Amino acid sequence: MDQEELNKLYDDSILQENRQPxxxxxxxxxxxxxxxxxxxxxxxxxxxxxTDEDSIKTAYFHGYGCAVSKASTSVxxxxxxxxxxxxxxxxxxxFLNWLSEGEGAKVNxxxxxxxxxxxxxxxxxxxxxxxAWETIAKEL
Amino acid sequence: xxxxxxxxxxxxxxxxxxxxxxxxxxxxxxxDNSEIQSIVDARSQFPNLNRxxxxxxxxIYLDNAATTHKPQLVIDSLVNHFSNQNANIHRGIHxxxxxxxxxxxxxxRKVQQFINAxxxxxxxxxxxxxxxxxxxxxxxxxxxxxxxxxxxxxxLEHHSNLLPWQQLAxxxxxxxxxxxxxxxxxxxxxxxxxxxxxxxxxLALTHISNSLGTINPIRDIIKMARSQxxxxxxxxAQSVGSYPIDVQDLDCDFLVFSGHKMYGPTGIGxxxxxxxxxxxxxxxxxxxxxxxxxxxxxxxxxxxxxxxxAGTPPIAQAIALGAAIDFIGQVGLEHIQAQNQAxxxxxxxxxxxxxxxxxxxKARHKSAIISFMLEDIHPHDLAxxxxxxxxxxxxxxxxxxxxxxxxxxxxxxxxxxxxxxxxEDIDQLKQGLLLAKKIFT
Ligand SMILES: Cc1ncc(COP(=O)(O)O)c(C=O)c1O
Numbered sequence: 107m108d109q110e111e112l113n114k115l116y117d118d119s120i121l122q123e124n125r126q127p128x129x130x131x132x133x134x135x136x137x138x139x140x141x142x143x144x145x146x147x148x149x150x151x152x153x154x155x156x157t158d159e160d161s162i163k164t165a166y167f168h169g170y171g172c173a174v175s176k177a178s179t180s181v182x183x184x185x186x187x188x189x190x191x192x193x194x195x196x197x198x199x200x201f202l203n204w205l206s207e208g209e210g211a212k213v214n215x216x217x218x219x220x221x222x223x224x225x226x227x228x229x230x231x232x233x234x235x236x237x238a239w240e241t242i243a244k245e246l
Numbered sequence: 247x248x249x250x251x252x253x254x255x256x257x258x259x260x261x262x263x264x265x266x267x268x269x270x271x272x273x274x275x276x277x278d279n280s281e282i283q284s285i286v287d288a289r290s291q292f293p294n295l296n297r298x299x300x301x302x303x304x305x306i307y308l309d310n311a312a313t314t315h316k317p318q319l320v321i322d323s324l325v326n327h328f329s330n331q332n333a334n335i336h337r338g339i340h341x342x343x344x345x346x347x348x349x350x351x352x353x354x355r356k357v358q359q360f361i362n363a364x365x366x367x368x369x370x371x372x373x374x375x376x377x378x379x380x381x382x383x384x385x386x387x388x389x390x391x392x393x394x395x396x397x398x399x400x401x402l403e404h405h406s407n408l409l410p411w412q413q414l415a416x417x418x419x420x421x422x423x424x425x426x427x428x429x430x431x432x433x434x435x436x437x438x439x440x441x442x443x444x445x446x447x448x449l450a451l452t453h454i455s456n457s458l459g460t461i462n463p464i465r466d467i468i469k470m471a472r473s474q475x476x477x478x479x480x481x482x483a484q485s486v487g488s489y490p491i492d493v494q495d496l497d498c499d500f501l502v503f504s505g506h507k508m509y510g511p512t513g514i515g516x517x518x519x520x521x522x523x524x525x526x527x528x529x530x531x532x533x534x535x536x537x538x539x540x541x542x543x544x545x546x547x548x549x550x551x552x553x554x555x556a557g558t559p560p561i562a563q564a565i566a567l568g569a570a571i572d573f574i575g576q577v578g579l580e581h582i583q584a585q586n587q588a589x590x591x592x593x594x595x596x597x598x599x600x601x602x603x604x605x606x607x608k609a610r611h612k613s614a615i616i617s618f619m620l621e622d623i624h625p626h627d628l629a630x631x632x633x634x635x636x637x638x639x640x641x642x643x644x645x646x647x648x649x650x651x652x653x654x655x656x657x658x659x660x661x662x663x664x665x666x667x668x669x670e671d672i673d674q675l676k677q678g679l680l681l682a683k684k685i686f687t
Contacts, residue, residue, distance in 0.1 A: 109681070112634050116627075116685045147626055148643055148656050170656050172624035173686075231630060 114224040115231070116173065123177035128184045129166040136166070142179065142241035144233060149175045151238055153183070161190045167238070174225060174234040181218050182238045191246060198243035205235060281576075285585060288577045289666045291317040303636030306671045311456050311484060311615050311662035312640055313506045316570075320510055323569035327562040335561055336535060336552075350561055353568030354551070357516055360571045361501070362492040365521050370551040371564050374515035375483040376406040378502030379450070381517055381554065382479055383410035385527045386500075387448055390477070393419035396446045398476070400425040400433055401652050402455040402462075405645045407481040411450055420447075426652070431458040431607035438467065446476045453491075454484035457644040457660065458607025459590075459615030461485075468498050477523075483507055484613060486516075487570070488586055488664075490579055493518050505563060510570035514563035517554070524550040531556040577665070585665035586614040593661065593672045600679055606658045614663035617644075620679055623686050625659045631685065632659075635678035637671075 136154035143150045151169030155162050165186040167179050182201075186194050203211040205222060225235045282288050289295060294315045297305045307315060327349075333342035335350050357369045372378045391397065397411045401424050415422040423441055426434045442449065449471045454461050464480055471478045479500040482491055487508025493501055500523075505514040519527075529536055529547055533556040538546040547553045574582065593616050597603055602621040620628055625641035632639050642657040643650045650657055661675055 109634070112631060112681075112685065115630070121686070148647075149626075172626040174627070228630060230633075231626070234626070 111224070111227050114221075115228060117221050117224070119218075119221045120173060120177040123180040124173040127167070127176055127180035129164070130168060130180070131166050132168045133166045138246070140241050140245055142169075142238040144171075144175075144237050146233070147172070149234065149237055151175070151179050153179075153238065153241065155186070157191075160192075162186050162188070162194060171237070172231075172234050174222075174231055175237050178222060178235045179238040181222075182242065185216075185218065186242070195243055195246055198239040201239045202236060202243060205232070285577075285581065285665065288317075291319065291573070292666055293318065293321070295666060299633075299636060301634075301636075306637045306667075306674050308661040308663060308667065308671065308675060309638045309640050310664035310667075311507070311644075311660065313512070314487075314509050314664050315666070316511065317509055317573045319573045319576075320566045320569045323566040324511060324562050327565055334558055346561055346565075349565045349568070350559075353564050353571075356568040356571045360491075360574075361486065361516075361518060362494050363518055364494060367550045368493075368518055368521050368524065370517040370519065370524070370554045371559050372502070372515045372517050372554075373513055373560065374504040374506070375404075375481060375502045376515075378500075378515055378517035379407050379479065379481065380410045381530045382500050382502075382519070383414050385530050386477075386519075386523060387411075387414055389528065390447050391415075391418045391420045392447075394445075395420045396423050396443075397421070398423050398425065398441055398446045398449045398451075400438075400451055400462075401427055401649050402431075402433070402452055402458065402460060402646070403450070403649075404452065404456055404481065404483070405647070407450050407452060407479075408648070411448075424648075425451075427460075427649075430609055431455070431460050432609045433460070433462055433467075439470065442467075442470055442474055442476065444474045444476075446471075446474060448477045448479065450479045450481070452481040452484070454482075454489075454613045454615075455607070455646075455649075456484050456615070457646045457649055457658070458609065458617055459612040459662075460607060460609040461489075461611040461613055463611075464498070465496055468496055472497065484615075487574055487582075488579075488613060489583060499523055505567040505570060508570055509573055510567040511560075511563040513560045514567050516567075519550075521550070524554070527554075529553050529556065533557045535559070582665040586663060589663040589665075589667055589669075589672065590614040590616070592669055593663065593675070596672055596676050597679070600676065600683070602683065603679065606653065606655065615660060616662075617658040617660045619655065619658060620682060621686070623682055625657045627686070628659045628679070628682050631682040632675065632678040635674065635681060637661075637675050637678050639675070 133154035137157045138155040140153045149171030151167050154166040156164040165183045167183045200213045204213040204215050222235045225231045292315045299305050331342055331346045333346045335347040354366055354369050358366045363369055397415050397420055412422055425438045428434050453464050468478050477499045480498045482501050482503045486503040499520050501518040503516055506512040536548050536553050536556040538548050604619045606617040629639055629641035640660045
């Protein structure tokens with residue numbers, strides 16, 4: 107059994123984000139609510155955004171999914187705050203590019219993304235890391 | 247309202263069965279005219295059981311409820327058809343066509359005998375269970391169902407025995423009613439008795455739940471339905487090939503199954519229907535092979551089974567399904583069944599030793615399917631870790647979303663065994679789960 111790959115996927119940072127996700131809660135009074143849903147695996151998160159003019163002041167999320175999708179949604183939620191809508195969408199496109207293309211993508215990947223590089227070795231799990239970022243990139 | 251599973255333990259849930267005597271893989275099978283003299287021999291017929299993954303782990307296949315591996319006999323049958331026969335059936339008068347037709351029809355006879363249908367013409371080849379249910383829903387039921395009628399299913403149904411009825415009910419203004427289950431995952435019999443009135447035109451019920459493994463007492467239920475004048479379709483996708491099925495003894499009107507879950511190929515399945523019903527039903531699809539005579543103004547359709555087999559069928563697959571039945575005969579259904587039950591008992595006992603593991607589905611009568619949750623680890627994370635340990639399981643809703651919702655679960659991990667699995671396979675499953683616990687705590 108090769109545990110090394112597993113330990114990379116389930117590293118401290120992903121497990122920590124999964125266990126104690128950032129701004130995890132339902133916010134019915136948010137200005138914008140988006141749903142990230144993967145019908146194939148059933149993962150489902152709601153993203154709650156409080157906006158000011160066209161920038162995102164605060165973000166929350168709530169829902170159900172695997173450790174990878176939850177951790178990735180948690181990181182996204184933290185990183186959305188302070189972005190304009192356009193910046194948020196661009197950031198999500200960058201993340202998705204970086205995730206699928208690796209170091210070849212001309213993207214400045216912050217440290218917070220590094221753990222998710224491991225999903226490249228788990229093709230079935232790529233969509234878990236992508237889910238919420240794709241929702242923002244396409245639907246915001 | 248969702249409730250957490252299980253709400254309460256009914257006293258009638260299964261207690262852990264103690265293992266009893268260990269499986270005897272070398273036991274003589276008393277087959278005189280077969281190469282297969284033991285379960286070890288039978289195992290050796292499945293080349294895919296030796297597959298390794300990219301880390302050189304032998305792949306332990308515990309996803310048999312999704313599809314089983316194929317024995318050499320079935321693989322050879324497919325290869326032989328394309329290498330040595332390959333002709334279209336029923337319309338050729340050359341040697342190859344005559345041979346292919348005869349093998350195709352011989353396979354139908356094998357199915358007939360295997361499920362003890364009265365006549366060959368009661369066996370219709372379809373592309374699988376899903377096609378069989380749709381065929382019945384869109385022909386027989388299309389004619390039978392009137393506004394206000396009831397169609398009864400259970401909460402255990404696979405989507406393929408739910409959606410065709412849901413759509414039909416909506417189209418016809420009929421009511422779709424759903425039999426609930428008890429806390430241990432058995433059909434709630436008092437509810438069933440209450441719901442099964444003469445208003446119910448059709449009862450469409452699974453024999454074995456693909457998610458929980460529950461074996462439903464279909465023989466008794468069919469009797470109850472008969473007394474109300476209700477027609478019955480049985481989804482036997484999880485049972486044919488693992489348990490004896492005798493359609494005359496069951497007295498069901500229709501029974502559907504898939505070849506690929508009984509060691510046969512994909513793309514082929516069977517609809518059994520009572521002769522008198524099939525005769526009265528309109529065809530489902532129209533085209534070649536299903537006619538007696540065609541004029542531009544009108545067509546006279548062929549008699550069953552051909553009436554329901556429009557177009558060129560999956561010939562090689564149908565013939566290979568016959569080979570799968572031969573293979574099952576060589577091993578012996580009674581041995582397959584005994585092996586499955588022993589694996590279920592062993593697996594149930596072994597997994598229950600893992601702290602924090604919750605079995606989902608504890609019916610008294612179960613097939614070799616073990617659904618479970620481990621602490622609050624998501625099923626997909628568990629499946630990834632198990633895959634890394636070389637163990638193939640399924641995670642998710644298993645095409646039974648309403649069932650999962652009624653259990654208050656987003657999904658489960660499902661380990662499903664076939665007779666060729668071993669205790670060591672299940673030991674490895676346990677090791678993988680212990681690793682998952684370690685990673686997540
Ligand atoms: C109980 C049950 N019904 C129906 C089906 C659908 O079978 P198929 O996809 O072969 O049509 C399955 C297979 O997953 C099943 O387990």
